[in-house]
Amino acid sequence: MPSSRLLRYNFAPTLNGTIASLPSHTTPWIVSDPSISFPALYASFSTFIMGRKTYEALLAMAAAGEKNPLAGRPRESVVVFTRDTDKAREWDGEGKGDVTVVKEGIVGFVRGLKEKEEGGGDIWLMGGGEVAGVLMRAGLVDVVEAAIMPVVVLGEGVRMFGDAGDGGDLKLVLEKVEGLESGIVMTRYRVVYD
Template structure:
């Protein structure tokens, strides 16, 4: 059969999309994010529409839950990696085997991707398992000098630049594919 007649099969990607300071922190030393620059020109509705599943660690989930009605994840499919949460409310809690759970999510038939929403330690585990496909930092024009890193110390991860967008606010929207 002619391969050109077969429909292209698109694999769901796990995309680590996050805001970070120029020096690589996703939160300040107290876990706060008040330093993130507000840019009204970023289309968050368009961004969120690219995803049907959101994966995060417990701390990120707790920050989102604290937003109450303003939580942009309300009503969405959320998977939380946590050994300590007893109940997730709207979220599905995965106590052990988050790598297998994410691999199963990636194998689902969907035209939308999975957002690795937060947690540097969770991201490191999913990188180590070879599950992260894309890294999408929104780099803020801020130096924190200390805080929670986007990834804990570890080995190098090779990336290939896909796109870069410099916003008038000073935010750099970067997209990299993970090189396998």
């Protein structure tokens, strides 16, 4: 029986599918839109998963004085995937840190999250592209939600699905599209697996 918890890859790319600038892995080109309610968006998820670089970007934002949207959440609801042993030790704090760190077995871990009904809401795959590609190839991403930014098309950057191209074609079915006054185009696609 399929899980009622959806794994939603929710991100803000440029028109050519770049989700972060290189080499900094930052997103200074993201524009804001007052019609987007971030509290409502975050409330629709009970679990947040991401790769090391995405988590480091959140930490850098907090260090620069910006509010960390995941601060204060239960550690089991924020999951960071990394093979970096030093970072894993620092962030996990031997089970006492602010996040849960997973060093290996990403696919099995996410499959287990989706099968777990307690915790309620959907799972937000926040990034990055490599993690998204791995989970797409494993058939675990249910929905792709892209808030396409009205910015220059970057020549070099992190691709939204990493190197997922070697996993064969996947079909996306458009469920929703909405243009915002800021120029952002909000899209929602359901992923169709054979």
